Amino acid sequence: MTTTPRAPAGPGILEKPALPCSEECLLRPGNTNCGGCGMSVGLTMLGRALARADQTCSLVIPACCGIVTAGAYPTTSYGVPTVATTFASAPAFATGIASVRDLNDEDGQVICWAGDGGTYDIGIATLSAAAERNEDIIYICYDNEIYGNTGGQRSSATPAGARTTTTPTGKSEDKKDMMAIMVAHRVPYAATLSIAHPEDFERKLEAALSMHGLRFLLLHSPCPTGWKSEQGESVELVRLAVASGLFSLYEVWNGDEYRINAEPDWTDPAKYLERQKRFESDAVDLERTRLACRRRFDRLGRLAREFPRETATA
16 A cells, blocks of 8 residues: 555546655654553554555544543644544444445555453454454554543453552452453454563554554553553553563564464563562562463463464564
8 A cells, every 4th residue: 555646537427535654643742642652563564564665554543541642622642544433343433434435445554542440341343343454554553551531440451469559458359361252253453562672562553554454553652641550661661561471562463373483581571560560579479470470371381382474474
């Protein structure tokens, strides 16, 4: 896909305007995001990937911090067409926009940009439906592990032990495995992203932009406000998450071809947890956490060995 405009189709028909994407146009300065916000970094990296691929996009954003990012009407911090949707319906809206795009033979990606509340919880039905139909959209979940826009309530993405406004003594349930759910839909491409691994992030965005069908990307997105962490430590936090095995970097094609992108060095997860005031020492079972990290990665390793990605390129 390119952003090159086509010639007029006939008398009285206007030429389709080009919507170029540059590093600056996706997320503009002056947005309302907090300092250290992983979502801001993710949007910037997405804009750069679109620019390198000479592509543009329309954003579809449900109720979440991402839609507050735009700021107050009539101005916007987004430099591409952006549709605000209800919490549960972003994939359904995106399906309609992509259908109109294809009927009109237009260029550009349709990208859902949603938080974990609108992905793991409220929006999972329409996301599942779009995945089952293999709609030609990209779905990116920036996972900050809370309902950040409404005060920091727990979501099913919140890890065990984390304090939120609705789990003041720490959440008792483990985090939902959203990647496993999407892989079970056999979508063409599913991958995890970390802002602490920019080369891997860039390669996966390029892979997603080069494909068709539903592509699901899960971004570990630090939230200093909700995580009670220092703004300047956001990148280091997600780096520790990968190093300790708390968050795995991998990609899956068609539900049955796996590739691991980073091996943990088994840094103690305590180093990650202790930098966030949302975790209290008596609310987290460190031995259980260490064991869970090992078991999850061992399982992922078995899948990658048993069902490897055979081709050399994504």
